[in-house]
Amino acid sequence: MVHDLIHWDNVRLVTPADVNTALSTQGYLPDEGISTAVFLAMTLRRPLLLEGEAGVGKTELAKSLAAATGGELIRLQCYEGIDAAQAVYDWDYAKQLLHLRATEATGESQQMTADALETSLYSERFLIKRALLRAIEPTEGPQPILLIDEVDRADDEFEAYLLEILSDFQVTVPEVGVFSTDRPPLVVLTSNRTRDVHDALKRRCLYHWVEHPGFDREVAIVKLRVPGIEAGLAKQVAAAVEGLRKLNLYKPPGVAETIDWATALGRLGAKELDNTMVTNTLGAVLKYREDHQRVEQHGIGELVKQAIEKGLLHA
Missing domain, CATH: 1.10.8 (Helicase, Ruva Protein; domain 3)
Structure with missing residues (x-):
């Protein structure tokens, strides 16, 4: 069973030692603790929360993992005030406006009800998919690596929303429908501990404190x-x-x-x-x-x- 869970392209990561070798090949030299934490995150399908001082290699680990597995690296950089429009999805208002003008110019809008016109404007073709939505889209090939960088910089409300998404790997866009995946990404969260991440999010994740190397x-x-x-x-x-x-x-x-x-x-x-x-x-x-x-x-x-x-x- 483990073989199937953590098989990306031609990379078979069956033991922590395999993870160590794969990361080392990409120029990242992990210690045994990091290799084991990554292996367990893959095997148990759990997000991995990496805490430690800035510059110890937390972000670089996610980048190297993506390179090693062949999965797309999808990075969400957190900051104070980040919300769903920046992290999950937004609407391409400029494109919607052009579409509306085009329907008016051709006379198409005159043949549509107000509800039908609104529905056409809020369809998936105008949807801007941000990092969290992109990460749970069905994909061919290796699962992506979702890097949620510096989660400690986000506020409490966003952290609660993030917890909900990581629990179900599902996003509802009211105008379009539900996006979900049965092949969730490998999620790596990083924190420089400028504030404590809430216990609820920590319980959802595997945890590893990243030390400066010996x-x-x-x-x-x-x-x-x-x-x-x-x-x-x-x-x-x-x-x-x-x-x-x-x-x-x-x-x-x-x-x-x-x-x-x-x-x-x-x-x-x-x-x-x-x-x-x-x-x-x-x-x-x-x-x-x-x-x-x-x-x-x-x-x-x-x-x-x-x-x-x-x-x-x-x-």
Whole structure:
């Protein structure tokens, strides 16, 4: 039964190890916890809620999963004030107006009752299908991956509406009818925890807290995403970022910043970290002036020294 539930195209994800391999092939190196959470979400047909600090790779996981399975990535970016018109469906008013004028020009509207004319305007041809409606449309081939990004930015009312849709995978458009699917998408929700997601939504989902990667995994990520980087420099960058995360910064660097920093250093021809190089490129990894000041107070020289020592220790 498991084989049928999680078979996309030629990709058979029968164990968490298969998920790990499939994601790694797309350049995303998961740990065992992430691979297991994704596998269970697929097997149990449950949404997966990923929480963690910004930059730990939550959104990238959904993108890599779509690439690995061949399913379409349908992304809904949440924000304060988002409603059904932005997330589920809306009407193409400009197209409706053109249609109305065309019926008037041809005289067709004179032969129609008001109800018939209104019905023609509110038909599926004028329906704009937003992310949630697109995700539950019947599809050929692999199920889509529905990414509901930063759900913690939406308000309570939208979260309640989202819970209803995720429970039934069904949307009713009063003027058209009911849209539903017996092959629901794999749903990945992300949260940076700017506020707590309600318990009702959490109970509907499988949950996984995404940590910053450990040293060895971050080195492997840098080597994979920054081809040609010196092995020693990759270790020093990962060690330096690990040190930065311990400084109680306003915005600790995520994996994306680690990759950006390593890429910038590689473009500058760096072979290893030094005080001047770190000072000149710190803007690739830290994006707030207050964080720069805290690192300067800690001592850039000390940061470099510790990074080099850890790099040598793991040589």
